[in-house]
Amino acid sequence: MAGLLVLMGSGETSPTMVEIHRAAMRTLRAGARAVLLDTPYAFQENRADISARACRYFARSVGVDVEVAAGIVGADWVFSGPGSPTYALDQWVDSGVAGDLRARVRARQGVTVLASAAACTAGLATVPVYEIYKVGAKPHWREGIGLLEPLGLQAVLIPHFDNAEGGTHDTRYCYLGERRLSRMERELPAGTAILGIDEHTAVVIDLVSEAVQVAGRGGLTVRRSGSAAVLPAGTRTDLAELRRLAEGGAGTPAPPPAASEGYAQAAAVTLEETIRTCEERFKAAATKPDLVVAAQTVLELEAEMVKWAADTEEDVGGVDQARELMRLLIARLGELASTADLRAAGLRSLVKSLLALRAELREAGRYDVADALRTAMHAGGVVVEDTPDGPRWTPAP
Template identity: 80%
Template sequence: MPGLLVLMGSGETSPTMVEIHRSVARGLRAGARAVLLDTPYAFQENAADISARARQYFARSVGLDVTVASDVTGADWVFSGPGSPTYALDRWTRSPLAGDLRARVRARQGVTVLASAAACTAGLATVPVYEIYKVGAEPYWREGLDLLEALGLRAVLIPHFDNAEGGTHDTRFCYLGERRLSRMERELPPGTAVLGLDEHTAVVIDLETEALEVAGRGGLTVRRPGSLAVLPAGTRSGLAELRRLAEGGGGAPVPQPVAVRAPAQVTLEETAGACEERFAAAAAGADLVAAARAVLDLEAEIVKWAADTEEDSGGVDQARELMRLLIGRLGEAAATAGLRALVEPLLALRGELREQGRYEVADALRAAMHEGGVVVEDAPDGPRWTWTATR
C-alpha cells in the first residue's frame, strides 16, 4: 500500500479537490478498502445525509467505494473531514482509533486523508474552534493526535487559515483571528510551529520518500514567533525542508500586510457571483437568452458542488437561493420584454417635450404610462421605468 498523509484546509468534497483525490486514489490496489470516519460530525442531526453526500462524491468523482466505519485496521484509504475537532478527539482517544491513526503514519503505510476539523487534530495541540468561535470560550488548546510527531514535526495544524467570511471581523486562522492566535501561540510548548493550511488547499506527503507537494488554490504557512514562510500551491519539496522551516530556519519577517495570492481554482461563491454579474448585464441589455444561460450555468455549478459537506459562506444553499432570485428576475424581464419596444420611444418623446418646455403634455404622457402600469422615475442619469401591472 502507498504510504501517504494528505491534509486539506477545506473543500474536501468539492470540485476544487477532485484532482487531488484522484491522484491519490490512482496508487491504490484494485478493490481497496476505503473507510470514512464520520466522527467529527456524528453529533449533527444530518450526519447520515453528510455521509451519503460524501460517499456519492467519492464514488462518482473519484471512483472510490467508501464505507462509513469506525475501524481503520487494514484500511487502504481513510478519510475524515468537517465537524468539531474536540468531539472527534473525545471519541477517538477513548477508543483504539487514536492509536490506530498514529500507527498508520508511523508505519508509513496506507493513505490517510484528514480535512478541515479532522486535519485540526493532526498536530500536538488542537484548536477547539466550536468552543472558542461559536460558544465564546476563552482561547485554549486541546491535546491533539500528534500524527506529525512521527514525521519529525513539532507543530500544530490550523486549517481554514485564510478564511475571510468575517467581513468586518478577522476570521483568519480557523476563525481565531490574529489577536487570539497570537495569544494562543504564547501558550504552546517552546519550539512549536504553527502550520497554516489555506482553504481549498492540500498538502500531500509521501511517507516513504518524504516528498511533499502543496496543491490547490492557497498555500501552507509555517509560522513561528516573529517570522513565517509560505509554501504556495505548486510547491514540490520535502519533509526535510518543512522541518527546517518549522524549526525556525529560513523564515522571513512577518509581512504587513500579507500579500494575497491569485486563486488557482474557482469556488462556488465566486462562480455564483460571476453568474449574477452576467445575468445583470444580459437583463440590462434585454438579452433574455444570455440571462437564461447565466441561470442554467449557475444550476450546473450547483449540481457539481452538491456533494460538498462544508458549510462555509457561499455554499450550495446560498447558491440555490441566488438561483431562485435570478429565475424570478428572469420572469420579470420576460414579462416586460414586449413593452420595451413601446416604452423606449415614449420616453424619448417625453424627453423631447420637456426640452421644448411643454411640461404639461410631458406630464400627461407620464400619467398615461403610469395608468398602463409603467412607472417612470427621473434620475440624474436619465429616466428609469419599471412595470408594475396592467391596471
C-alpha cells in the first residue's frame, strides 16, 4: 500500500493543487476509500457548505468521491484543510484522531494530506493563529500532534509562510510576521527547526522510499536559529537531507526533475493574479476603446471564478474579490458603450459576448449579476428582451 504524507501551505482546493492531488491519488488502489476530516472548520455555521464545495472539487477536478467524516479508521486517503488549528487539536486529541494520524505515519501507509490549519498541527508544536492574529493573545505555542517525529524530524510546521495579505504590515509565517516568530522561535525546545511551506505549495513525503519533493509555486524553508535554507518548487531530496538541514547542517538538494516527473508540474495561475491581469487588460481595452476585448475580459474573469468556486480557504484574491471586480467592470462597460462609437467598435460582436456572459451567469444562478449586466447594456444603448426562443436585443430608442 502507498505511504505518502502531503503537506500544503495553502490552495488545497484550488486549481493550483489539482495535479498534486491527482498524482497522490494515483498511488492508491482502485476504489480506495477517501475521507475528508472537517474538524478544523466544524465550529463554523457554514460547515456544510465548505464540505460540499470541497467534495465537488475532489469529484470534478481530481476524480475521487470523498466522504465527510469525523474519524479516519479504514481510510486509504485522508484530507483535512482550513479552519482553526487549535480547535482541530482539541477535537482530535479528545476523539483519538490525533493518535490515528500518528499511527498512519508510523506504519507508513495510506495517503495523508494536511493543508493550511490542519498542516499547522503536524509538528511538535502548533501556531494558535486565530488566538494570536485575530484575538490578540500573546504569542505562544500549543502542543502539536507529532506527525514529523516518526520521520526523525524535530520541527514545527508553518503554512502560509510567504503570505503577503497584510500589505503595509508583515503577515508572513502564517500571519505572525518576523517580530512574533522570532520571539516564539526562542521558546521552542532546543534543536527544534521550523519548516515553512509557502502558499500554493506542497511538500510530498514518500513514507516508504523517504523521497521528498517540493511542488507548486513557492518553496519549503528550513529555518533554525535565525538561519534558513530554501528548497524551491521542483526540488527533489530525501528525509535524510531534510533531517540534516533541520539539525543545522548544510547540504545540497538533488537537481529538479524534468517537468513530466512526479509532482513537479507547473502550477496554475492564482485567482489573485488573474484578477490583476483582467483588471489591467480591461483598462487597456477601455482606453482605446475596444469594447469587444473589454467584454471578452469580463467573460474570462467569470470563467476563472467558476474554476475557483470550490476554493474553501478564500484568502487574498478570492472569489468574492473577483465577483466585486466583475460587477465593477460590467458597470464600466455600460458607461463605455454609452459614449463609444458602437458601429466602429463592432456592436454585434460586443452584444454577442455580453449575452453569452449573461447566459452563463443565469445558468450559475447569479441572477443579481446577470440583471446588473442587463442594466449596464441598456445604459449603453442595448435593450435585451427574454423570449421563449432566447434573448433578443435591439438598439435603445
